[in-house]
Amino acid sequence: MAEEIKHLPMVVPLPLPEAQLVEIVEKSKDWALMHGAAMRSKTNFSEDALQFAPFVLIPSAFPRKEFAKALEIQLILNELMHKVAHDRRFLTESLKETIKVDEFTGNLFRIYETVHSEGLTQFGYGSVRFDVGGIVQKAHADLGALLLLEAGGVQHDRVGFRLAGAVFRGHPERASLGLLRSDYMVNSASTDKIKQVEINTIASSFAGIGTNITVFHRYILQELGHSEMLKNLPENNALEGLCSGMIEAWKIYGNPKAVIMFLIEDITYNICDQRFHEFKIREMCPQVRVIRRTLTDMADRASLGPKKQLLIDGCEVAVIYFRAGYEPGHYHSQKEWDARLLMERSLAIKSPSIHYHLAGTKKVQQTLAKPGALEQFLSDPVKVEKVKQIFAGLYSLDFDELGEQAIQMAIDDPERFVLKPQREGGGNNVYGLEVRDAVKKMKDSEERTAWILMERIHPPLSTGYMVRPGGSKVPQLVDMVSELGIFGVVIGDAEKITYNKQVGHMLRTKVATANEGGVAAGLGALDSPYLI
Numbered sequence: 001m002a003e004e005i006k007h008l009p010m011v012v013p014l015p016l017p018e019a020q021l022v023e024i025v026e027k028s029k030d031w032a033l034m035h036g037a038a039m040r041s042k043t044n045f046s047e048d049a050l051q052f053a054p055f056v057l058i059p060s061a062f063p064r065k066e067f068a069k070a071l072e073i074q075l076i077l078n079e080l081m082h083k084v085a086h087d088r089r090f091l092t093e094s095l096k097e098t099i100k101v102d103e104f105t106g107n108l109f110r111i112y113e114t115v116h117s118e119g120l121t122q123f124g125y126g127s128v129r130f131d132v133g134g135i136v137q138k139a140h141a142d143l144g145a146l147l148l149l150e151a152g153g154v155q156h157d158r159v160g161f162r163l164a165g166a167v168f169r170g171h172p173e174r175a176s177l178g179l180l181r182s183d184y185m186v187n188s189a190s191t192d193k194i195k196q197v198e199i200n201t202i203a204s205s206f207a208g209i210g211t212n213i214t215v216f217h218r219y220i221l222q223e224l225g226h227s228e229m230l231k232n233l234p235e236n237n238a239l240e241g242l243c244s245g246m247i248e249a250w251k252i253y254g255n256p257k258a259v260i261m262f263l264i265e266d267i268t269y270n271i272c273d274q275r276f277h278e279f280k281i282r283e284m285c286p287q288v289r290v291i292r293r294t295l296t297d298m299a300d301r302a303s304l305g306p307k308k309q310l311l312i313d314g315c316e317v318a319v320i321y322f323r324a325g326y327e328p329g330h331y332h333s334q335k336e337w338d339a340r341l342l343m344e345r346s347l348a349i350k351s352p353s354i355h356y357h358l359a360g361t362k363k364v365q366q367t368l369a370k371p372g373a374l375e376q377f378l379s380d381p382v383k384v385e386k387v388k389q390i391f392a393g394l395y396s397l398d399f400d401e402l403g404e405q406a407i408q409m410a411i412d413d414p415e416r417f418v419l420k421p422q423r424e425g426g427g428n429n430v431y432g433l434e435v436r437d438a439v440k441k442m443k444d445s446e447e448r449t450a451w452i453l454m455e456r457i458h459p460p461l462s463t464g465y466m467v468r469p470g471g472s473k474v475p476q477l478v479d480m481v482s483e484l485g486i487f488g489v490v491i492g493d494a495e496k497i498t499y500n501k502q503v504g505h506m507l508r509t510k511v512a513t514a515n516e517g518g519v520a521a522g523l524g525a526l527d528s529p530y531l532i
């Protein structure tokens, strides 16, 4: 494969003279720290201290046309994910084998089932009255008609549960808030087109710091005397975009006293990224208060009010923004799972609600790549074609003919693939020759249905300086590869999408030899695309 790998052009001539390099590195670290492009240290943790986040000194080249394509397709992906999340049959069918063997996805799925069945018992035929967030006063329901909620006599929220017989189609809750990030790498093995690595529906991070890095790279290019190059750094409003989504959901909830709650890990390393969202929300909408709680806090102190309001420490929660809950380690015991169920049962608008979380699994990504799958959700063939173009090869390892073929492909040519479980947050995949060993080992076990096989993407290399805390004053030039993330916001219910936006981007870059480059996980560095 190596001989096929291309090099992207250098954005500025490198190497820089050593004296200039030392000076700009020193400045850039201070810029990063002083603008919150920072994190808490994992090795030397203190709540009172920050370290700058690893970064790439000079923005990396990225093909302009492919960047534009990634932006454009986000609206279609938002629509697609929203519809997938609300398609009970598709989710159930896609995940039915996986949930038998993957305990984590199984637990999520059980919550999904529970709230669905409770939804069916909660509502019925005819006209119903119930309150939402203490403000909604009346509700009418007619068979086959949309249920309309009238909020406080002023604001009309359509919450769209269509009554089909006695059964609510889709998911019995008001609105969902999707804060998505679709990730791509340019594939030099397929004529330099972008291919989607994955799409995240939970804890899509780095909109906060990522937005700052765009400003950072403007500064660096100016410092290096290249002001004329700034026009090639695309504008980035990811932070404001995601916060607008949360504020919009908060308005839909309709109680001005209710808060936005960030559901957080026990220890937050990526604190700046999260706090930027919190501070931005207050700036954009001064009435909104943000609180932060862990799953354990929720388990210990949260409850549901008489109208299923989510209550914690004297606050009613309008919107939950999950920055935790995406990996098994976040659930220390059954009580954290119970807390997840409690939140799901509540009226709070969740990002993600459980069906959005399930729609973001790798297994669903793979199922969507099957022939005919996209057509179930996107009626426009042009949209279908556009999405197909960004999919890399994705293969199920189920016990059927296609699954057996995939197993054989992985054994014959392991380096062509990445093996992925149903996990988020980086560091879970299998690469290289280990794909063969892993597949051989799981071949005869049910466990294989918890994994998917994905064609490996080979991004072109760029050469640059990576700056990390504790690194040398004179960084060495290294070969690197980049992964672009595009943020999308989608709000809607089972019937309708009311808000669909592409809001910005982030670029993560890792040394070319590393399989994965999570910034939070410690291998990647923050970067910006320099369009060529």
Ligand code: ADP
Pocket: 183, 197, 198, 392, 418, 420, 423, 424, 425, 426, 427, 428, 429, 454, 455, 456, 457, 458, 483, 515, 516, 517, 518
């Ligand atoms: P996670 O949800 O844990 O972030 P990803 O699917 O994004 O899972 O995989 C983690 C990382 O692994 C990616 O950021 C990328 O660096 C690498 N990776 C994933 N899929 C591929 C692929 N098909 N080809 C090459 N690298 C990949």
Ligand code: MG
Pocket: 183, 197, 198, 425, 426
């Ligand atoms: Mg990822």
Ligand code: MG
Pocket: 198, 199, 200, 423, 424, 425
């Ligand atoms: Mg992910």
